[in-house]
Amino acid sequence: MALWKDTTPGTTGSNPVPPAKDFTREPERTNVAPLNPDTTKRHKERAEMKESVIASDLTIEGKIVGSGHVRIAGRFKGDVQVDGNLTIETGANLDGQVRAQVVTVAGELKGNIENAKRVELLEGGSITGDVKAGSLTVAAGSRMRGQMEFGWDEEGKSALGTKGFGTAQ
Secondary structure, eight states, X not given: OOSSOOOOTTOTTOOOOOOOOOOSSOOOOSSSOOOOHXXXXXXXXXXXXXXXXXOTTOEEESOEEESSEEEESSEEESOEEESSOEEEOTTOEXXXXXXXXXXXESSEEESXXXXXXXXXXXXXXXXXXXXXXXXXEEOTTOEEEXXXXXXXXXXXXXXXXXXXXXXXX
16 A cells, blocks of 8 residues: 555546646626725725834834834834824833824823824823824823814814814813
């Protein structure tokens, strides 16, 4: 009794190898609704936005500019300007100006936040500087020293319609 299969050409009982499939063509979409190009583009952009991490045992000085998300778990001294989100983890420290879509602070931020859509100050988080944002969420046990402007768009109109006052969420 053999422990292997004899695949020598011309022997009986050998199975021919099936031809390889052509995976270069797009599959046919017969039962799928057409995709909305705007939605597809937004999903593709989000998928392409990578997250860069400054680890908890790193201390870096410089400037961060670009698209994508940034998560700081260590120490960073310098300005951060990203088209994505910025997260400052518990125990992390950022000393510089911030421009990002969504800023989440669980650590310590010494600097201003400019034109963010949303700022979340989590429990134990600390901001020393001014904040300009569309909305602001402040958790119990957090600290802030500086001025706040939220609920207003860039032209000075209320982002909440005709109410005229921004409210913390």
